[in-house]
Amino acid sequence: MMPASPIPDAVYGSPPAELADVSAHAAQLSPLIPGSVRLEDIAEGSLESVTMLAPAGTIERRYVLSLSLRALRPGGRLRALAPKDKGGARLGRELKEFGCEPAETAKRHHRICDVARPAAIVALDEVIQEGAPRHIDNLALCTQPGVFSWDRLDPGTALLLANLPSLSGRGADFGCGIGVLARAVLASQGVTALTLIDIDRRAVEMARRNVGDPRADIRWADIRSADVTLERLDFVVMNPPFHDGGIEDRFLGEVFIRRAAETLRPGGTLWLTANAHLPYEAPLKAAFKAVTLKASAGGYKIYEARK
Template sequence: MSAGPDSAVYGRPPPELADPPEGAVQLSPLIPGSEALEAIAPGTLSDLAVLAPPGTVERRFTLALALRALAADGALTVLAPKEKGGSRLARELAGFGCAVEETAKRHHRVCRTRRPARPDGLDAALAEGAPRRLDDLGLWSQPGVFSWNRIDPGTALLLENLPALAGRGADLGCGIGVLAKAVLAAPKVTALALVDIDRRAVEAARRNVEDPRASFAWADLREAGAVPERLDFVVMNPPFHDGGAEDRALGQGFVRRAAASLRPGGTLWLTANAHLPYEAVLDESFRQVTPRASERGYKVFEAKK
């Protein structure tokens, strides 16, 4: 089945549960290169399949964007694992004025509906989930971004132990730019590449890090060419969840990418939850690994290539 430009998909729903037409436009902020659902002209999509995010505010924001983008009576399929928001989908869609058909399969709830002529409550959901400036942090952020409204404790511990760096570096998984701002406070830093797989985080970081030495990339750093080479330093607080499930190999991949991106003698500064087993991959990727802090459930390493 072929799709016109009026068919779209948000995320990667299991094909046995929702099978978007071939050529459906991808709209997920977590898949680099995708179109932005926020930018879709209202009333232009004929059908849309959404793998709904787990966070309540982010999910309602996404549903409101989806309903805004659909033409009247456009087809909407929304699904999520039952324990990650799926059990709330039918009620949330009904709150927007949708008549919902719900099924359960493979631990997911799948809701099918049509866009009503006048959905209820879209403006409130869009306002609640939109980018905003957090006055207590003095930073721009958005619900759905990692640690969107606070400084993550692991990042805080790294900030407490991070020395003034120098040369060319990268912040891998940069989030909204908290680490980057601290790194760029050092006058001997000549360039800093901020890389994140979340488009919303990169957009926030652009607003938060106003420094000509900074560059920004919406990219999956597991892909070739996503990170500059022969760097002097890398800083990171690597993720360990993929699609909501713990994936320790994800953070280990970050460590290997950092090692591949550094010049001989370059340095990695890493923070992580204390239970994550990064020591082995650090030892195999770097010639010298030094624990620098371990408290409050987190640990910090300095590793030299």
């Protein structure tokens, strides 16, 4: 989403308030917060400041750092921070590789780097290219570093694909990612409509490239927010996340399960893949009339739940 007018200050993600003072008017840049501004679209040299909770993944983090430095005016301020064990220990070195001179501090298990954007940035184009969307042969799909399982088919999805029957009617794919599962669902001519939802803008953009089917409606949204336009569906498929900001959160999967139950018609079905250690049997049985374990292999389980 392009900003309606020039923005002087921006924030990426949700830096801890005790570590970063963020203006209430700062534009949000994180692709994991629906409605945020696309960092890629901000004009070079147009920002006064960026405050960032840097991503944990190396390619993704360097990509976001490079785009932020490009968006800052010369002399503009960047504060980048991350937990020491999730990229923070490498932040200073990475900023130096761009030609910056960061001032580093440590607080509350985070490394914090403050830097003024130099007039010339080194290796900018190469790093942006490394983190940009691309087509990869092993998936035969468009993808981008930072998206869930961006460069391989994750085993949970693979197991669901191996056990998924031919579906029909109106359905949804909760946490659709780049569209791997949706493509398999839409291979059935009995499917009349499929809504794909993901909280990650990058995944949604890749899914729009990968799922070229007029029956697909692809949305950038947080499934934890009620969507009243989804009701009386015939089926839901999903590989729900169980991490939020890099921290395991089993409650996320439970929210996905409840949301599926709310959107399905009586008799509608949920097909779910999950890590075997996650305790989803209880919330499934609480929300559905019948729950069947369809497969278990490689540390993953497949459930069919009927409303």
